[in-house]
Amino acid sequence: MGTEELVQSIQSGSRRALAKAITLVESQKHHHILDAQALLAQLDQSQNNTLRVGISGPPGVGKSTFIEALGLYLIGLGKKVAVLAVDPTSPISGGSILGDKTRMERLSQNESAFIRPSASGGHLGGVARQTREALVLCEAAGYDVILIETVGVGQSEIEVAHMVDFFLLLLQPGGGDELQGVKKGILEMADLLLVNKADGELVDIAKKTQQEYKRAASLLRRSKNSALVTFSISALSEVGIDKVWDWLVQSHDAAKAAGTLAENRSLQAQHWMRATAEKELLQRFWNHPQVAQLVTGKQHQVQDGTLPPTQAALDLLQAFGSPNSSK
Ligand SMILES: Nc1nc2c(ncn2[C@@H]2O[C@H](COP(=O)(O)OP(=O)(O)OP(=O)(O)O)[C@@H](O)[C@H]2O)c(=O)[nH]1
Ligand SMILES: [Mg+2]
Numbered sequence: 195m196g197t198e199e200l201v202q203s204i205q206s207g208s209r210r211a212l213a214k215a216i217t218l219v220e221s222q223k224h225h226h227i228l229d230a231q232a233l234l235a236q237l238d239q240s241q242n243n244t245l246r247v248g249i250s251g252p253p254g255v256g257k258s259t260f261i262e263a264l265g266l267y268l269i270g271l272g273k274k275v276a277v278l279a280v281d282p283t284s285p286i287s288g289g290s291i292l293g294d295k296t297r298m299e300r301l302s303q304n305e306s307a308f309i310r311p312s313a314s315g316g317h318l319g320g321v322a323r324q325t326r327e328a329l330v331l332c333e334a335a336g337y338d339v340i341l342i343e344t345v346g347v348g349q350s351e352i353e354v355a356h357m358v359d360f361f362l363l364l365l366q367p368g369g370g371d372e373l374q375g376v377k378k379g380i381l382e383m384a385d386l387l388l389v390n391k392a393d394g395e396l397v398d399i400a401k402k403t404q405q406e407y408k409r410a411a412s413l414l415r416r417s418k419n420s421a422l423v424t425f426s427i428s429a430l431s432e433v434g435i436d437k438v439w440d441w442l443v444q445s446h447d448a449a450k451a452a453g454t455l456a457e458n459r460s461l462q463a464q465h466w467m468r469a470t471a472e473k474e475l476l477q478r479f480w481n482h483p484q485v486a487q488l489v490t491g492k493q494h495q496v497q498d499g500t501l502p503p504t505q506a507a508l509d510l511l512q513a514f515g516s517p518n519s520s521k
Pocket of ligand 2: 257259343
């Protein structure tokens, strides 16, 4: 299938074409990367009515259960939902969402849902790029809401926050003091904090935890100019899912009206351009034949103390290419 044909099939909603295109953006082969870029350039990206939502939280908090509940709720409203994951630890053959398909059984069997396990790019940067490009492909294929689950801690969340409109953090009832090992930086990025498992015996403690977080959130210094909103929900009993969706719709509408949605996406695109260039440059630097030839020797000299580290670094850079002549 040629690029043009593939684009048409994706835009006409073919799941097979979508899956094929995602496989293409996941490939590490140089000519596939070029083909994938040609494909992405041809997609109609004017449809910006989509909603990109990141979902994060400690292991076992109920992310997959929540995604299934929200996904089914949205399909009930006539939406098409795509689920992606960022999981740099996922093994070569299929990521953790594949195992999760059993947890998202009803959603995975629904025709209005598209679930794709995390790419297995090996390193987080690669996985993040592939997920971001898969997201764009899903939008071109007509999916209205893209849910991205992060698996793993710390850096994955930051990568996901750079590709979504809203970032949701799920937490367990209880254990509010130490914030369940969630880093401050992640709290800063979150738009909505959900205390899950507010059901059965856990209802009261979940509500109490939510109140504690609400108080803590009001004291939080944030880089975002919006406040951190907190709810308690039960993904398993499907309680509060409508509340979360209403909040998302209202926030999405408000951001569109204020122009911040488009602005945020444009800043994110610029971030990806810089981050990609920087990663590529680093790789080219270390793979450069002259640099590779020199590096071991320079390392030894630095180790011996016969060469200052800055001079050694300058020598490597000199081997890579002359410094900018204007400076
Ligand atoms: N009581 C209760 N249990 C829940 C709820 N949501 C999820 N669980 C249970 O918590 C366990 C973990 O749920 P998952 O949805 O797999 O959690 P996860 O965050 O996706 O887990 P990882 O992907 O492994 O990090 C399962 O046994 C769920 O049935 C809830 O709202 N209430
Ligand atoms: Mg999960």
